[in-house]
Amino acid sequence: MPDYGDDAFYVWSVTLAGLVLPVLMIAYSLIKVRLSKARLDRLKGDEE
Amino acid sequence: MLSYLANPLRFMRFSRLAVPISFALGALMIGWSLYNGLFVVPPDDAQGGDLMRAMFTHVPSAWLCMGLYAGLAGASFIWFIWRHELADVAARAIAPIGAGYTALCFITGSIWGQKGWGAGWHNLILGDSRLMSVLVLFFLFLGYMALRAALETRQKAARAGAILAMIGFINVPIIKVSVDMWQTTTIHQPSSVISIGNPEPRDEDSGMNIIYLQQLLWGFGGHTLLAAAMVMMLMRSEVYTQQADRALALKLEGA
Numbered sequence: 583m584p585d586y587g588d589d590a591f592y593v594w595s596v597t598l599a600g601l602v603l604p605v606l607m608i609a610y611s612l613i614k615v616r617l618s619k620a621r622l623d624r625l626k627g628d629e630e
Numbered sequence: 631m632l633s634y635l636a637n638p639l640r641f642m643r644f645s646r647l648a649v650p651i652s653f654a655l656g657a658l659m660i661g662w663s664l665y666n667g668l669f670v671v672p673p674d675d676a677q678g679g680d681l682m683r684a685m686f687t688h689v690p691s692a693w694l695c696m697g698l699y700a701g702l703a704g705a706s707f708i709w710f711i712w713r714h715e716l717a718d719v720a721a722r723a724i725a726p727i728g729a730g731y732t733a734l735c736f737i738t739g740s741i742w743g744q745k746g747w748g749a750g751w752h753n754l755i756l757g758d759s760r761l762m763s764v765l766v767l768f769f770l771f772l773g774y775m776a777l778r779a780a781l782e783t784r785q786k787a788a789r790a791g792a793i794l795a796m797i798g799f800i801n802v803p804i805i806k807v808s809v810d811m812w813q814t815t816t817i818h819q820p821s822s823v824i825s826i827g828n829p830e831p832r833d834e835d836s837g838m839n840i841i842y843l844q845q846l847l848w849g850f851g852g853h854t855l856l857a858a859a860m861v862m863m864l865m866r867s868e869v870y871t872q873q874a875d876r877a878l879a880l881k882l883e884g885a
Contacts, residue, residue, distance in 0.1 A: 584669060586680040592745045593683045596738045597664065600687030603737070604856055607730045608653075611863040618870040625877040 636716050638869055645862040652859035659852030663690075667845040674842065678746055685842075688738040690850040691731050692764075694857055696802050698728035699767060701861075702774070703799035706792035716865075718788045719872075721795060722778065723864035727857050729771035735764060747817055759808040759815040763801060770798040 586593050635641045667686030673679045702724045708717035739761075740751040747754070755761045774791055781787040809820050823838055823846070838846075 584680075586683070589678075589680040589683075589745065592681060592741055593668070595741045596684040596687050597668065599734065599737045599741065600664075600691065603730060603734045604853070607727060607860055608856070610726070611860045611867070615863045615867040615870070618867040618874065622870045622874040622877065625874050625881065628881065 636714055638716055638719075641716060642866065642869060645866055649859045649862050649866075652855045652862070656852045656855030656859060659848050659855065661852075663845045663849035663852060667842075667849070671841050671845060674839065681742070681745055682842075684738060684742040686845050686849050688735065688742055689846055690853045691734040691738060693850055694853050695728055695732040695735050695764070695767060696805060697854070698724055698731060698857060699770065699795075699799065699802055702728060702771075703795045703802075706795035709788060710792040710796065718792075719865050719868045720861065721788075721791065722868060723861045725771050725774050725778075726864065727860050729768065729775070731853075731857065732764065732768040732771060736768065739764075743817075754817060757815075758817055759812050760805065760818040761816070763805045763808050766801050767798075767805060770794070770801060774798075 635644055663686055667683055674682050677685075702721050705717045705721035705724065708714055709721065736751070743754070744750050751761055755765060774794055777794055778787040778791045781790055806821075809816055809818050823843065
């Protein structure tokens with residue numbers, strides 16, 4: 583692990599934020615597409 | 631390519647393959663950028679030593695939030711002129727991802743600024759042209775989503791949203807020039823890669839050493855692919871929702 587001295591907290595906080603926020607956005611997109619597909623499948627199933 | 635994908639069926643076929651590929655490539659490129667940016671390249675003392683490693687996350691998110699807004703305005707323009715439904719679907723999908731990347735730009739910038747400038751953004755934002763113009767961009771994304779949600783029909787929402795998105799595009803060049811041409815109005819550093827009318831470039835070739843620029847470009851490419859994958863997923867979700875609404879309407883008619 584590199585030693586960034588006084589800057590370590592800031593560098594790792596920024597890097598962590600840069601990983602966590604995109605992962606949250608991916609999770610949001612995945613949940614949204616799964617829910618809308620499930621709704622469509624349910625409606626199609628009802629028709630049949 | 632765009633006119634080929636304008637057909638929803640073709641888009642659904644294309645995106646089924648493109649989403650996982652974009653995710654995988656994007657994650658690899660971001661990983662490579664962070665590995666080199668955090669562990670391999672030496673610190674740049676002229677840019678604050680090790681603290682400058684924050685730019686490998688902050689700068690790609692800043693470029694991307696402006697790029698995503700340009701995409702939102704472009705898709706809105708296409709819908710407004712040609713009334714292409716998939717362009718409206720794209721605009722709607724871009725907005726939450728753009729808001730997310732603008733939030734990321736703010737969060738990372740505020741952490742970096744806390745050490746780099748010795749002051750949090752909450753103390754600086756009101757009098758600063760760069761910080762304020764990015765805050766306006768964030769509100770434009772949120773306002774676009776709120777406006778669409780407030781209108782009862784899809785057509786009205788698309789029309790009002792498109793007008794807001796196209797007018798709001800004026801903010802994108804303002805963000806860019808705020809650090810190059812109005813340097814006295816911001817504490818933010820001038821552009822290091824492409825500057826417009828910047829009177830003092832940092833060195834003879836470019837403001838940034840190529841070893842840092844390479845990592846920035848890997849990170850930007852990776853986040854762009856990731857954002858493209860998320861936008862395509864949200865577009866797929868919107869297409870499913872529209873199909874479900876039509877199926878529901880047919881069902882109610884038959885009942």
